Amino acid sequence: MVRFLWNLLVTVIGAAVGLLLTALIIPDDFELEASGFIVALVIFVLAQAILSPFILKMSVRYASALTGGVALVSTFVALLLANIFSDGLTISSLLGWVLGTVLVWLLSALAGWIVGAVFLKNKLEDRKG
DSSP states (O other): OHHHHHHHHHHHHHHHHHHHHHHHHSTTTEEEOGGGHHHHHHHHHHHHHHHHHHHHHHHHHHOGGGGGGHHHHHHHHHHHHHHHHOSSEEEOSHHHHHHHHHHHHHHHHHHHHHHHHHHHHHHHHHHHO
16 A cells, blocks of 8 residues: 555656646646646546556557557647646647657656655665664
8 A cells, every 4th residue: 555655646746747847848838827737737647547558458459569659648648638627737739749748758757767766765775774
């Protein structure tokens, strides 16, 4: 249970960092509203969690060459759903959709990796000391 909660926390932090940094990098095409950010974040994280396994299964079954792009596809679909069902995210151009998808995917992954590495380092130091 602790591992599940930790993974959830890392995922939420990574997604929040990815969305915020993307909005800072391409502010004209990828806008976040403070008032709806939490709703957009929750929709994005839930969509990612639900869609990633489904899209992976479909790509293995019907288009195995696309299996490597599952994370990008699920990021795109999760952004689409967050854009549609919340007032917190507005993506207004093709550049926003393409670059936004890549940036959110990359920055979320990096943030999750960094948060996980910092936690692991702290945990190892606690065991030594």
